[in-house]
Amino acid sequence: MPLDYLIIGAGPAGLQLAALLQRDGRDYLVLEAGPTPGTFFTTYPRHRQLISINKIWTGSEDPEFNLRADWNSLLTDDPALLFKNYSRRYFPHADDLLRYLADFAHGLQVRYDTRVTRVARDGDVFTVCTGEDTLTAHRVVVATGVSQLYVPPIEGIALAERYDTVSVDPDDFTNQRVLIIGKGNSAFETADALVETAAVIHVAGPHSIKLAWQSHYVGHLRAVNNNFLDTYQLKSQNAVLDGTVERITRRDDGGYRIDFRYARTVESTRHLDYDRIILCTGFRFDASIFDPSARPRLVHNDRFPEQNSAYESVNVPGLHFAGTLTQQRDFKRSTSGFIHGFRYGVRALHRILTVRHHDSPWPSTPLENTPEAIADALITRLNRTSALWQQFAVLGDVVTVSGDTARYHEEVPVDYLHDGGLGPAPFAVVATLEYGPDHDQVDPFDITIPRIAENDAEHAHDASYLHPVIRVHRGGRLVAEHHLAENLENHWDLPAVHHQPLVLFLKGVLSDAD
Structure with a gap:
């Protein structure tokens, strides 16, 4: 069977x-x-x-x-x-x-x-x-x-060593010129490990470095791997190259030459020489x-x-x-x-x-169908849930309303809900945690950039930092949206700032639920 x-x-x-x-x-x-x-x-x-x-x-x-x-x-x-x-x-x-x-x-x-x-x-x-x-x-x-290393289509790429097999002993690179292809965490992890022994390290790729502390995507370059950037900007013979490796060839002396096209200049292809080339382009x-x-x-x-x-x-x-x-x-x-x-x-x-x-509905608990009860349930969960915190904008808690009945469903993929996973177009109050739409364009350390004040309920919809968003769907259509004010300690439970505005919002939308 x-x-x-x-x-x-x-x-x-x-x-x-x-x-x-x-x-x-x-x-x-x-x-x-x-x-x-x-x-x-x-x-x-x-x-x-x-x-x-x-x-x-x-x-x-x-x-x-x-x-x-x-x-x-x-x-x-x-x-x-x-x-x-x-x-x-x-x-x-x-x-x-x-x-x-x-x-x-x-x-x-x-x-x-x-x-x-x-x-x-x-x-x-x-x-x-x-x-x-x-x-x-x-x-x-x-x-x-x-599980497989991604190998970009570069002429001569077989001459490069690979992240999955290259030596991790820094002494094997003593006084050598090293090129690392890739600008992710594996590339900078490798570069950081060679800083004390290699003569020159270049990290190359066609796209700008994206820093996780700004993008909030933890797969972008993490601070724990970016010490190498200091050695570049403080003139320690290392560099980040913005552009494309177009060809790798072997030199007669045993080293390698690459044809490199810069992304930010009109300069034609430049030839650069290295003793070692390491491929760190992800999986x-x-x-x-x-x-x-x-x-x-x-x-x-x-x-x-x-x-x-x-x-x-x-x-x-x-x-x-x-x-x-x-x-x-x-x-x-x-x-x-x-x-x-x-x-x-x-x-x-x-x-x-x-x-x-297995003929079993999505786990849910009954809830009193009042604005106060629904607001209490949402705020209680939002202040302790790890799922919505980690899977921001992906998972949501959903309160479905039908007649006098309300039910609370935890951790529903938002797209699954929209595709009818909880039934055909329910009246649904959906709570997610989200960053603002342009959060990755804001330098969080630049104090000259105006920010929404903490606990500013009136302008909560303009917040760039992580905060709760409540959306109401009816008949498969978004009908209302409410943002809870961001808070330094991520405590979204202040009566006048968070709870009362949410209750008022829910009173308005629940009157249309029948």
Whole structure:
């Protein structure tokens, strides 16, 4: 008999989904190519320091609130399986995550050293082949992450060393000229590691550096990896090159020459010489295992599978995705590419699968249908939820109203709601946490730029910092919107500033709910 669920990959996302399925007594199996959970993290990051924070002390004893500052724990009811029990470091060592995942996987249905070689689909059944076995399943969930290094189409690129295999011993680069292609965290992680030994380091790419503290996208360059920028701007023989590497050739003396076209000048192609060239251009999804009958459509230069709001392939029904692959849905805008974001996406996927295949509605609680009760419920949740905090603008709490009945649904993907996931166009009050539309254009350290005053309820809609947004939908159409004023401590519960304006807003919209 086919399995109900076959999960490919025992990384954090695959384990998170497996734990939820096991809790509910579902029929599932996880296949993992490596000998242990989280095989990706046995190699990456190469210099072994994670950039996912582990902030243990928050001043709160609320486990839900504390997950806002815990970017490594998976969702669990077992307090022993919180990452703070595995490391006290703010930026932990990757080996600590491996220990954590091994303990989390204990008791789950995982088959290790089992590499999937082919996935095909016939009707509503998938056939999954491994080196030693053939399995069938009604639904396949791919949680393999972006496991292949992305190699840009540059002539001579095979002459470059790769991030996944290059030496991590700085002494191997003593007094050498090094070019690093790429401007993301892996590129600057590598550059920082070579600052003490290399003679010259150039980091090159066609796009401007985007800093996470300004964009609020944690996949952009993090401060923990940007010490190299000091060595550039303070004239220490290093540089960031804005432009395109068009060709790499080998020099007669054993070094390399590149043809480089600058992005910001009219200068024609320039020739630059290096002893070593390292490729740090990010990762992509490996779609090679898919038969044409089950091959998902790819997007973003074929780096990610295209998905609908149920984290499902847009062209292969029953083929779902979990984990960092789901960042296609909020590409470079929110946190689905990272544990602290996709753990909630996996929980949402689990609920979607339960709604679809196990005749169970989205979990909800009844609520008194009054403006005061709904405002109280929303403000209470907004001040402690970790899911909406981490998956800003992606997940929302939804209050549906029908007649005298109101129900509170937590952590619904906003796009899934709009696609009818909670039923055909309900009257819905949707609460999200969001930054302002131009938040990434504002330098948060420039005191000459005017900002909305803290707790300014009248101008809350102009705020650029993270704050609650309440939207009301009726018949599939947005009919009203209300912003809660931003607050330095992220406390959106002041009676006159937050609660009373929200009650007044809800009184106006609920009168149209019948």
